[in-house]
Amino acid sequence: MTIYQATTQDLTPLARLFDEYRVFYQYPSDIPGSEIFLADRLSFSDSVIFVARNEDNLMTGFVQLYPLLSSVRMKRLWLLNDLYVHPSFRGLKVSVKLIDRAKQLTRETHAAALLLETAKSNAIGNNLYHRTDFVLDTDHNYYSWSH
Numbered sequence: 001m002t003i004y005q006a007t008t009q010d011l012t013p014l015a016r017l018f019d020e021y022r023v024f025y026q027y028p029s030d031i032p033g034s035e036i037f038l039a040d041r042l043s044f045s046d047s048v049i050f051v052a053r054n055e056d057n058l059m060t061g062f063v064q065l066y067p068l069l070s071s072v073r074m075k076r077l078w079l080l081n082d083l084y085v086h087p088s089f090r091g092l093k094v095s096v097k098l099i100d101r102a103k104q105l106t107r108e109t110h111a112a113a114l115l116l117e118t119a120k121s122n123a124i125g126n127n128l129y130h131r132t133d134f135v136l137d138t139d140h141n142y143y144s145w146s147h
Helices: 008-025 032-045 094-108 123-131
Strands: 003-004 048-054 059-070 074-084 113-116
Touching: 003 094, 008 032, 008 048, 008 074, 008 094, 032 048, 048 113, 059 094, 059 113, 074 094, 094 113, 094 123
Parallel strands: 074 113
Antiparallel strands: 003 048, 048 059, 059 074
């Protein structure tokens, strides 16, 4: 398995995986929109996307990270916003390797932390994050606002 930072040459297979990820979260399929969204992320460099490919060069999963800043720490933070592995490749530690690469980016950029959020009902994700040494923050409340 190879993990590397995505480029525009990866857009077509990445957009298909990204679309599957969105459908998993109950959003309607939109492959052209997914490709435009990801092309923008890559061209504006406002996220970092790592992809996994197997020995047959099939794209098996991806992780997308967004940079944040912590004023009090005066350092960068990384938000692990998206993580997806195609169902055919689950159980092969693809997600663990993608998380490991995200942790490596955090170290390489001297960031203070790698953050993520998942639903309490996401048993698989919560188990994965615990197994990969993430610590559940029980000290803070997280709020959101949308319109």
